[in-house]
Amino acid sequence: MRKEFLEPNPCCGYVTDMTESLDHIMGEGPDTLPNAGDLIVCLNCGAVLVIIDPKTNRSRPVRRQDIEALSTKERRDLSSAQKYIRKRGWIPREAKRRSDS
Ligand SMILES: [Zn+2]
Numbered sequence: 001m002r003k004e005f006l007e008p009n010p011c012c013g014y015v016t017d018m019t020e021s022l023d024h025i026m027g028e029g030p031d032t033l034p035n036a037g038d039l040i041v042c043l044n045c046g047a048v049l050v051i052i053d054p055k056t057n058r059s060r061p062v063r064r065q066d067i068e069a070l071s072t073k074e075r076r077d078l079s080s081a082q083k084y085i086r087k088r089g090w091i092p093r094e095a096k097r098r099s100d101s
Pocket of ligand 1: 013014
């Protein structure tokens with residue numbers, strides 16, 4: 001599903017296209033769009049964000065209580081995703097965008 005306008009993430013300005021869920025990527029569930037209140041990981045910088053409006057990709061930085069509401073497995077999956085993204089580093093196109101601005 002393409003949207004008219006997607007807001008950039010508040011962390012690094014990357015525009016996440018929320019068309020695949022972590023459960024789906026991990027082969028553990030169907031591919032569903034996120035709902036308001038769901039957590040996402042920025043694919044560029046690894047920041048954890050909370051969806052405010054899935055239609056526009058509007059999100060906010062995660063707060064401690066958002067993390068505390070997760071199961072142990074969810075926290076572990078989130079941490080693994082963050083480590084992978086941060087080890088990989090910024091997406092080259094995004095790094096170039098930042099250096100150009
Ligand atoms: Zn980011």
